[in-house]
Each structure stands twice: as structure tokens, then as C-alpha cells.
Amino acid sequence: MKKLLNQVETYVDDLLEGMVAAHSALRRIPGTQVLVRAAKGNKVALVSGGGSGHEPAHGGYVGSGMLDGAVAGEVFTAPTPDQILAAIQAVDSGAGVLLVIKNYTGDILNFEMAAELASAEGIQVEQVVVDDDVAVDGSTYTVGRRGIAGTVFVHKIAGAAAEAGQPLAVVKAIAERVIANVHSMGMALCPCTVPASGQPSFQLADDEIEIGIGIHGEPGTHREPLRAASEIVDTLFEHIWASAGLASGDKVAVLLNGLGATPQSELYIANRRLRALLTARNLDVHKTFVGEFMTSLEMAGFSISILKLDEELKRLLDAPANTPAWKS
Incomplete structure (x- = not known):
């Protein structure tokens, strides 16, 4: 370690x-x-x-x-x-x-x-x-x-x-x-190591990814071969779409969250595809947040969160905030 x-x-x-x-x-x-x-x-x-x-x-x-x-x-x-x-x-x-x-x-x-x-x-x-x-x-x-x-x-x-x-x-x-x-789903390219254990929380081959991981280093629902970023985003988005009850014309906020060891560049590559999917479903994207908001130590991967907004939620999301990790 x-x-x-x-x-x-x-x-x-x-x-x-x-x-x-x-x-x-x-x-x-x-x-x-x-x-x-x-x-x-x-x-x-x-x-x-x-x-x-x-x-x-x-x-x-x-x-x-x-x-x-x-x-x-x-x-x-x-x-x-x-x-x-x-x-x-x-x-x-x-x-x-x-x-x-x-x-x-x-x-x-x-x-x-x-x-x-x-x-x-x-x-x-x-x-x-x-x-x-x-x-x-x-x-x-x-x-x-x-x-x-x-x-x-x-x-x-x-x-x-x-x-x-x-x-x-x-x-x-x-x-x-x-x-x-609000509905979310994540994936991992590699696990994290809890300091007290000194061992990775799970094992992945170089050509494997974990779909549906949590934030405590626990494995996901299943493993898949490593694919293009756009295809991974498609998988997560379709699961969210199936659960969220979203409809054409809905206003949403999006949070694309790095899990601790994913370069910002790769998060933006994922967000490029996510915006295309949202546009294709005629969702009105009010705001997009890309960065590290809730990590899992040094896990590499990301999660997508989509929040359906009404006018009050939109106004409160836009309200001023001043914290170490969120300023608006």
C-alpha cells in the first residue's frame, strides 16, 4: 500500500x-x-x-x-x-x-x-x-x-x-x-484501498470494468470488458432513464462525479456523450456539474446523477452557497 x-x-x-x-x-x-x-x-x-x-x-x-x-x-x-x-x-x-x-x-x-x-x-x-x-x-x-x-x-x-x-x-x-x-449510477476502472486493510477492495483485470459500484469500495452488479467511454456512459444512462421516470421536455440538473482518481479530462469526455444523450431525449439541461463531489478514496471511475427540477428546486439549486467544495 x-x-x-x-x-x-x-x-x-x-x-x-x-x-x-x-x-x-x-x-x-x-x-x-x-x-x-x-x-x-x-x-x-x-x-x-x-x-x-x-x-x-x-x-x-x-x-x-x-x-x-x-x-x-x-x-x-x-x-x-x-x-x-x-x-x-x-x-x-x-x-x-x-x-x-x-x-x-x-x-x-x-x-x-x-x-x-x-x-x-x-x-x-x-x-x-x-x-x-x-x-x-x-x-x-x-x-x-x-x-x-x-x-x-x-x-x-x-x-x-x-x-x-x-x-x-x-x-x-x-x-x-x-x-x-434524483437518480444515480456509477462504474469503476479500478478499486480503492482502505488504509486499515492495505488491500484493494476487489480485483479487476486490465481489460475489465465494474458496473454499478457503490462508494465504499464494494463491487458492482457485474463486470464487463473495457469499452469506449461513450458506450460506458450509454450503459449508465439507460439504467437511470429506466428508473427516473423522465419525459421529453423535463428540466434537469446533472452531476458527473469522479470517484477519486479519474482525470478531469476523462470526466469531460464522459460528459460529452452524456449531453448528447440528454439532448437526444429532449431533456432541458439547466446546469451541469463535473468534478469530484463524493469520492471513494483513489478509485478510478465516475458516477452520473440526474435530478429532475421544478421551478422551486431550480431556484434553490441556483441560490448562493459558499463552502470549501461548492461555491455559487
């Missing part, structure tokens, strides 16, 4: 300290793996999180217009309930807290436990579960569809609603509307 680290045991602590050192708008709660805004807001607060290794998610989305707090577990490991509770306590201003959870069994159990503890303290807590991955209906980590890069759209749009002063029930309803309308 060849990685830039000091000790495996301090991997998460070191990365969090490095983030705080780079971004003055972030503050780490002492004794925790929680990042919050340096300035607390007087509004509904959003908290998300999960295992580390997905950077810039989730700490990179803490800031104006998006999250108020992010909880980092160990690499690909759900954060513990006490850490999540510390985040809820730190960001609550009396207006309530919305938890944005990706659909993985450990995340759901621990976030729900923390929500119960916070509610016992008199904090109003609601939660939503993101399940945008159309590749699987149950896997190593979850029952039902996994939450992957489409979660970033939930952070952005629900965060904008909270920033605008909407009450907790409204922010939750908007988040649920995003979840119902």
Missing part, C-alpha cells in the same frame, strides 16, 4: 485538522470528528456525514447555503451516535435540525439513535434518507438502494431552503422532493 499518511490510526484526525487549517470558516468540535460552521446560524440546521474517504463529502459542504455540520466516521465506517449527537447539539439554534442520511444500515442506525438522544434533550430533529443509486436494491452495506453522489443535490437544495429561513417541516419536504427526483 502506497499512500500519503502518517499513521493509519490518525488518518481521519489528520485529514480533519488539515481541512480546518485550510478553511477558516470551518471549526472542529474539540474531542470529536465533527466539523461545523465557525459562525452558528439562527435557522434550521442541516447535519450530514458518514465514513471518511468520500472527500470533499461531507465536511467540504459545511458552509453558507449548505450544511451546518458534518460528522466523519473512520474510513468507510458510519460515525458513532455520540459523535452525531455532538454535531446536533453544536448546530441547533432552537429552529430544529434536519439529518441527511445516506441509505446504509450503519448510518441509519447510528443517526436514528443520535436523533432519539437529541429529542430526549428537547431538540427538534427530523431526518431524510437518500437512496439515489439505481444499480442495486440491496447490497453489502444496505437494504434497498444506496445513497451516493446525488446526496450532494440534497445538501445544496435543502441547505438553500434552510438558509432562506424556511421552517423544519418545509426544509424536510423539499429534501424529500429532491430524493424522489
Whole structure:
């Protein structure tokens, strides 16, 4: 294993300290793996999180217009309930807290436990579960569809609603509307290596690709021979189209997400084909985001997320945001 680290045991602590050192708008709660805004807001607060290794998610989305707090577990490991509770306590201003959870069994159990503890303290807590991955209906980590890069759209749009002063029930309803309308799928050219294991999460031959991977290094639905980028995009898009219920004339936002080791040039090559497919189906592309938004350590590959927009979701997507990883 060849990685830039000091000790495996301090991997998460070191990365969090490095983030705080780079971004003055972030503050780490002492004794925790929680990042919050340096300035607390007087509004509904959003908290998300999960295992580390997905950077810039989730700490990179803490800031104006998006999250108020992010909880980092160990690499690909759900954060513990006490850490999540510390985040809820730190960001609550009396207006309530919305938890944005990706659909993985450990995340759901621990976030729900923390929500119960916070509610016992008199904090109003609601939660939503993101399940945008159309590749699987149950896997190593979850029952039902996994939450992957489409979660970033939930952070952005629900965060904008909270920033605008909407009450907790409204922010939750908007988040649920995003979840119902975002669909994603990914692929890998090569696996990643979790520092604690020191071994690749799966093996691929030089001429193989993995279709339908998750974001924790888990294998996908099947393997195929390596093909042209356009053909790979076709495969992912057709799965999304079959699940998303899109129709000619729909307005959409697109997020083409690198998984950690894919050159920007290759992401744009993939996006070239994706735009052609969207145009051929007469979809109105409002915005396209290309880059690394939710990674899987150094996995090479990408995912596509397509969000169907209505006028309110469009306005909230366009609203200002200022975080380390998203500025608009």
C-alpha cells in the first residue's frame, strides 16, 4: 500500500485538522470528528456525514447555503451516535435540525439513535434518507438502494431552503422532493484501498470494468470488458432513464462525479456523450456539474446523477452557497 499518511490510526484526525487549517470558516468540535460552521446560524440546521474517504463529502459542504455540520466516521465506517449527537447539539439554534442520511444500515442506525438522544434533550430533529443509486436494491452495506453522489443535490437544495429561513417541516419536504427526483449510477476502472486493510477492495483485470459500484469500495452488479467511454456512459444512462421516470421536455440538473482518481479530462469526455444523450431525449439541461463531489478514496471511475427540477428546486439549486467544495 502506497499512500500519503502518517499513521493509519490518525488518518481521519489528520485529514480533519488539515481541512480546518485550510478553511477558516470551518471549526472542529474539540474531542470529536465533527466539523461545523465557525459562525452558528439562527435557522434550521442541516447535519450530514458518514465514513471518511468520500472527500470533499461531507465536511467540504459545511458552509453558507449548505450544511451546518458534518460528522466523519473512520474510513468507510458510519460515525458513532455520540459523535452525531455532538454535531446536533453544536448546530441547533432552537429552529430544529434536519439529518441527511445516506441509505446504509450503519448510518441509519447510528443517526436514528443520535436523533432519539437529541429529542430526549428537547431538540427538534427530523431526518431524510437518500437512496439515489439505481444499480442495486440491496447490497453489502444496505437494504434497498444506496445513497451516493446525488446526496450532494440534497445538501445544496435543502441547505438553500434552510438558509432562506424556511421552517423544519418545509426544509424536510423539499429534501424529500429532491430524493424522489434524483437518480444515480456509477462504474469503476479500478478499486480503492482502505488504509486499515492495505488491500484493494476487489480485483479487476486490465481489460475489465465494474458496473454499478457503490462508494465504499464494494463491487458492482457485474463486470464487463473495457469499452469506449461513450458506450460506458450509454450503459449508465439507460439504467437511470429506466428508473427516473423522465419525459421529453423535463428540466434537469446533472452531476458527473469522479470517484477519486479519474482525470478531469476523462470526466469531460464522459460528459460529452452524456449531453448528447440528454439532448437526444429532449431533456432541458439547466446546469451541469463535473468534478469530484463524493469520492471513494483513489478509485478510478465516475458516477452520473440526474435530478429532475421544478421551478422551486431550480431556484434553490441556483441560490448562493459558499463552502470549501461548492461555491455559487
